[in-house]
Amino acid sequence: MHDVVIVGAGPVGLFLACELGLAGCSVLVLEREPEPGSPWKTEPLGMRGLSATSLEAFNRRGILQALLTASGDSGAPAANPDADEASPPRWAGHFAGMMLDPAKVDVAALPFRLPSPAPEVLLTHLEAVESVLAEQAAKLGVDVRRGVTVSAIAENDEGVVARAGADAYEARWLVGCDGGRSTVRRLAGFDFVGTEPQFTGYTMQATVADPEKLRSGFNPTPMGMYMRMPSEGHVGMMDFDGGAFDRSQQPTRDHLQAVLRRVSGTDVTLSDVRLASSFTDRAMQATTYRRGRVLLAGDAAHIHSPLGGQGLNTGIGDAMNLGWKLAATVHGHAPDGLLDTYTGERHPIGAAVLDWSRAQVAAMRPDPHGQAMQGVVRDLIATRDGTTYVFARLSGSWVRYDLGSAHPLVGRNAPDLRLEDGTRLGDLMRDGRGVALDFSTDQSLRGAAMGWESRIRYAAGPARNDLGLGAVLVRPDGTVAWAGDRRPDREAFERAVGRWFGDPDIS
Ligand SMILES: Cc1cc2nc3c(=O)[nH]c(=O)nc-3n(C[C@H](O)[C@H](O)[C@H](O)COP(=O)(O)OP(=O)(O)OC[C@H]3O[C@@H](n4cnc5c(N)ncnc54)[C@H](O)[C@@H]3O)c2cc1C
Incomplete structure (x- = not known):
């Protein structure tokens, strides 16, 4: 019997496996896909932005350099990590497609910030993240089995049994890291509640016959938003159709072109679509992240629109928070109630991330209310305080768990403090x-x-x-x-x- 079975070898499942392996637990990861590679995980469609807080987590486990290398040229180097004070960011992100000016971030107002080898932000891709974590997991003795689709689970006093076809896998604990449509969440009876979608989003790799008709970057329009990314042919868009598109279908070239024309207000032509997928802004969260010996982390615990790039960062935060607590429980030295602080600390963070994505959707709505909200937000992010507030939300530095202490640093992610001898x-x-x-x-x-x-x-x-x-x-x-x-x-x-x-x- 293993200490922990993790269902799903996505980035969150692998990160958690590394945390548990590092803490000396025996870990089995069961993954449905037979192969780790997929065109959805590489550039451009697999591109993901990692926040300073997530990158600090990689740094703390000694795998930041491997991630930067695997991410290639898109890896933004850290500002001088040996400086005494943090420098202003070089990229500050966006709110509902409205870009922030990094020069307006008031660094002094960000709490307890110190330079670190971790960059402010990294534009990477899922394949890079997963390959670095899979390699680390292998070094830590984690057993990853691919081509195994978990379809049933049963819990008893001693543990949990996960079943895939005729095979059964026993462990003392089971964690569902099996993504937004989590089977574990359904089988274990977790409630998943939230709000229904207002839009259907699309991301595609296509040949645009007349690219000059589209502006680059994020473009909020009276009909929604479209994004033309720097990499050739990478286009995204959000269509306020109330989530009506049937997502069991593959979007066709004709459909994508019609939506792009409507949203961009142009007669742009897509001459060829190589890859395309759809998503929505459905925002749902499990009401608890633990039921008995079954826990959830990452998209299995919370889903929301990808606006603002928070899903993976939130999932890595879940894995960091859960790993050591579950390991202490496995080893029998956890103080009473430690494992339940996982839901207590991470659920409010997930709820706030869902609200952040809802607020962006509200500011993008193609109606007079949405347009009015957009005007207000534009005015706010033109100010130093407004930019600093939004930047803190995007960088992860806003996260603070309520640990019952009045000290302003307690509950926050620790700054990279240094001893005089250089030890960080x-x-x-x-x-x-x-x-x-x-x-x-x-x-x-x-x-x-x-x-x-x-x-x-x-x-x-x-x-x-x-x-x-x-x-x-x-x-x-x-x-x-x-x-x-x-x-x-x-x-x-x-x-x-x-x-x-x-x-x-x-x-
Ligand atoms: C277009 C787009 C852009 C995004 N951009 C960003 C961004 O910039 N920054 C950011 O932080 N987030 C971003 N996200 C969100 C981010 O991709 C997800 O939050 C993240 O991938 C979730 O990781 P996960 O490991 O929880 O789930 P997943 O990546 O979904 O992994 C789940 C794994 O479980 C496996 N699995 C599922 N069911 C079973 C089963 N029954 N048995 C065994 N295995 C199973 C799956 O095959 C998969 O490998 C974006 C999302 C989209 C769609």
Whole structure:
């Protein structure tokens, strides 16, 4: 019996498998597709934007460089990671197709930002992300079996059995990372609730006979939006048809051309369509991410329109949050209720992402209300505060879990703090343990961290830039669990250690 079966070897399933493998769990991944490659995963249609927070997660596990290399020329290098202060971003994203001006981002207003080897954003593709994660998973001893379609699951007191045809796979826990149409979600009886679509979106690789008729980039129009991407023939569009297009059909050239003409208000001609698919802005979320021994992560737990590129980033956040908690539960040292903090922390983030995508749809609606909303948003993002607010949402830096502390850093993704000797927090997190960073002159937390060495790495020394902190306790997922001032309170530190890491190995 394995500790954990993961259904789905998409980016989220593979990321979670790596987290669990790193923490010493035996992991089996079952994937329906016999082969990892597909034209949907390569450029241009497989292109995905990863946020600074997701890239920091790759950095913390030592696979950022591999991802940058696999992403090729599209990888934006990090701004100088050795600088003392974070520099302004070079690309700031968009809201409902309205581009942000990076020069308007007020870097000083973004909380606790420090330079890191992780770039602000990376335009990569699914094949690059999945191949890097699959290689890492193999190194960590994860068993990935392809061509296995899970069609039934049964749970008992000891574990879960996943069935695929005549084969049965047993594990103590099962995680559905099987995408937006998740079989696991349905079989395990999760409620999936939300809002129905207003538009059908299309993404295609086509030959446009008269490309000069289309503007490049994102183009909100009175009829919806179309996007002409930099790569040759990559066109996207959103048609406010109430989601009426029958998505079980492959969209034809004639249909795509008619929609593109209507949305763009031109008589553009598609002479050839090589690949095309459709999506909608249906926004749904599981009401809980755990039922008994079955959990959900990624698109299996939440779906929404791809506007603003948040789905994969949210899924990677789920995997980081769940991995160490499930591993601690498997190993029997999780404090009471730890696993349920997964839903408690990630569900509100998923709900906020769904609302973010709904707000963009509202601002794109081709009616007087939508047009009016677009005008308001344009005015707001012309301001420094407006741009900074939207940028924080896109970069992931807005995420803060409510961990019950008034300290403004607690619950946030930790900045890449550095000791004077050059050691970075990201380097200290490679083995998946939590980190206690102690900047105090008398290293007052050293004794308090003893006994948790298998779960917490203690590092001490003067800081290169301590942001006014005396010490921090960082969970394995990179979240700040506790922050102390220049004379850290040892008892408060010990309480935080007990809350997140349970009892010491030796008492
Ligand atoms: C056009 C478009 C652009 C996007 N752009 C961005 C972006 O820029 N940034 C971003 O963050 N997100 C973006 N997204 C969203 C992102 O692609 C998804 O959120 C992400 O791929 C979800 O990953 P996942 O691993 O949860 O699910 P998936 O990638 O769907 O993987 C699920 C896996 O489970 C397997 N599976 C399914 N059922 C079974 C079964 N019964 N048994 C075994 N295996 C099964 C599937 O074969 C698949 O491999 C975009 C989406 C679209 C459509």
